[in-house]
Each structure stands twice: as C-alpha cells, then as structure tokens.
Amino acid sequence: MLTIGCHLSISDGYEAMGKTALSIGANTFAFFTRNPRGGSVRQLDLDDVAALRSLMAEHSFGPLVAHAPYTYNPCSAKERAREFALEAMGEDLRRMEALPGNYYNFHPGAHVGQGIECGIELIADTLCQVMFEGQRTCVLLETMAGKGTEVGSRFEELAAIIDAVRTRRPELDACLGVCLDTCHVSDAGYDIVHDLDGVLAEFDRVVGASRLRAVHINDSKNPCGAHKDRHEVIGAGYLGSAELGGGEEVFARIVSHPRLRDLPFILETPNELAGYAHEIQLLRGLQGD
Numbered sequence: 001m002l003t004i005g006c007h008l009s010i011s012d013g014y015e016a017m018g019k020t021a022l023s024i025g026a027n028t029f030a031f032f033t034r035n036p037r038g039g040s041v042r043q044l045d046l047d048d049v050a051a052l053r054s055l056m057a058e059h060s061f062g063p064l065v066a067h068a069p070y071t072y073n074p075c076s077a078k079e080r081a082r083e084f085a086l087e088a089m090g091e092d093l094r095r096m097e098a099l100p101g102n103y104y105n106f107h108p109g110a111h112v113g114q115g116i117e118c119g120i121e122l123i124a125d126t127l128c129q130v131m132f133e134g135q136r137t138c139v140l141l142e143t144m145a146g147k148g149t150e151v152g153s154r155f156e157e158l159a160a161i162i163d164a165v166r167t168r169r170p171e172l173d174a175c176l177g178v179c180l181d182t183c184h185v186s187d188a189g190y191d192i193v194h195d196l197d198g199v200l201a202e203f204d205r206v207v208g209a210s211r212l213r214a215v216h217i218n219d220s221k222n223p224c225g226a227h228k229d230r231h232e233v234i235g236a237g238y239l240g241s242a243e244l245g246g247g248e249e250v251f252a253r254i255v256s257h258p259r260l261r262d263l264p265f266i267l268e269t270p271n272e273l274a275g276y277a278h279e280i281q282l283l284r285g286l287q288g289d
Contacts, residue, residue, distance in 0.1 A: 003062030005029035068106035100136035124164035145229035
C-alpha cells in the first residue's frame with residue numbers, strides 16, 4: 001500500500017495528528033517542528049509522543065517526515081540568521097529522538113549573493129555541528145525550485161553538501177538523505193513529465209539512489225524550468241493537467257516507479273483535509289495496489 005499523507009497541524013499534539021491522519025486515510029504525515037514562520041516551540045509532552053508511537057505501530061504507519069521551519073537559513077549572509085538556524089536545528093534534532101526512526105526535512109537555504117560554493121560550505125558546516133553520532137533521525141535535504149539564490153535546485157549541489165559532511169564526519173553519512181519535491185524539481189528544470197526515468201537516473205548518477213528517502217508530491221502552477229515554487233492541487237497544474245501538457249498518468253508513473261513507490265509521499269498541495277483525503281484516495285488508485 002502507498003505510504004502517503006499530508007502536512008498536519010501540531011497545535012493539538014502528536015497523538016491528535018495521528019488520529020487526524022487516520023481520518024483522511026493517511027498512513028504517514030508531515031508536521032512543522034515549530035512555528036513555520038517563527039522560532040517558538042511547544043514543550044515536548046513525552047506521554048503524548050508515546051501515544052502517537054503506539055498508534056503508528058497499531059496502524060502500520062510509514063516514516064513521518066517532520067519539516068523544519070522556512071525561516072531557517074544556514075547559509076545566510078547574516079551571522080545571527082546562521083546562528084538561529086544552528087541553534088534551532090540542533091534543538092529540533094534532539095527533540096526528534098523522542099520519535100526515533102523518522103525523517104527531518106529542511107530547505108538547504110539561500111546564499112543571498114555569497115555564491116553557491118560558499119552556500120554549500122555553510123550548509124555542510126551547520127549539518128556537521130547539529131547532527132550527532134548515534135542519532136536515530138535521518139536528515140533530508142529538499143530539492144529546491146531554484147528561485148533567487150536558493151541552494152539545492154541542482155542535484156550536484158545536494159551531492160556536494162552530502163560529500164562535504166561525509167568527508168568531515170563520516171559517522172554521520174547514514175543519516176543524510178534527500179526529499180524529492182515534484183513541484184520543485186520540475187520548476188528547477190528537470191522534466192519529470194516526459195522523462196521521469198531519465199531524471200531519476202541522473203539523480204542516481206549524481207547523488208545516489210539510496211539517498212532518496214521521501215517525496216513531496218505536488219502539482220505545479222508553473223511550467224518546467226520556471227524557478228517559481230508555487231504548488232498546485234493534483235491534476236490542476238503543469239504536471240497533472242492534460243490541458244497544460246501533463247496528465248494523470250504523470251502522477252501514476254511517479255507513485256508506481258520502482259525507485260519511488262515504497263517511499264513516504266507527503267502532499268503539500270493548497271488543500272484542506274477533505275481535499276487531502278481525495279488526493280490520497282486518487283494517488284492510491286493510480287498506484288494500482
């Protein structure tokens with residue numbers, strides 16, 4: 001069965017997210033580790049976390065894909081912004097140990113004019129400091145759309161970050177992976193509509209197929225190579241709409257592809273819960289299981 005869910009609010013706690021996921025037919029979900037636009041973080045209720053873990057085991061959930069807030073920029077030109085990312089990511093990863101065996105996804109950041117090489121160096125340096133030997137959470141670099149000075153829109157950039165961390169701290173290597181965002185990767189110029197096999201083969205060649213651990217499954221409001229990062233509901237954008245050059249078969253290939261089908265899929269489409277329930281049912285049907 002397809003492992004799929006969506007972003008859920010943590011406002012009512014961990015177990016509540018699990019129950020909400022079940023109510024819409026999901027068997028995984030994503031959540032922000034703290035306020036997605038700020039730095040506040042709720043006190044960790046270990047009993048609540050334990051209740052979620054029991055619910056996940058009972059209902060055969062796949063890995064969760066926690067998401068770092070958008071405000072983190074480990075390669076910012078401003079020292080205080082880098083310090084905030086360092087402090088907050090470190091705290092996030094320590095808190096994630098209460099949910100062992102899951103994923104922590106983050107946007108690599110924007111170099112804001114310092115240059116891509118500098119950005120890669122700063123991101124790798126942050127990871128070397130916030131990750132720790134023996135951690136049970138896998139950190140995922142997200143593929144980005146390439147708007148502005150974002151780092152991570154090219155597979156080579158993700159590979160360079162991973163290689164830099166592996167060189168300095170080889171003991172962290174097994175805890176580093178990538179989350180492929182279908183909207184972002186298309187907006188970055190990778191043609192997953194017409195050549196999904198080719199794109200995944202290039203990822204394998206540059207980064208390594210074993211690094212691919214999760215998928216953000218979204219349609220895009222913009223054509224391939226637009227570098228815009230504007231998500232659309234499944235079937236209404238340039239990936240899933242036949243009128244825009246895509247089609248339902250694009251998503252059928254994505255959820256059925258042998259390199260992707262067993263990964264956790266997270267919807268980040270502009271939807272409410274009822275819309276997510278519909279998309280979960282749709283994508284499960286397209287996988288054909």
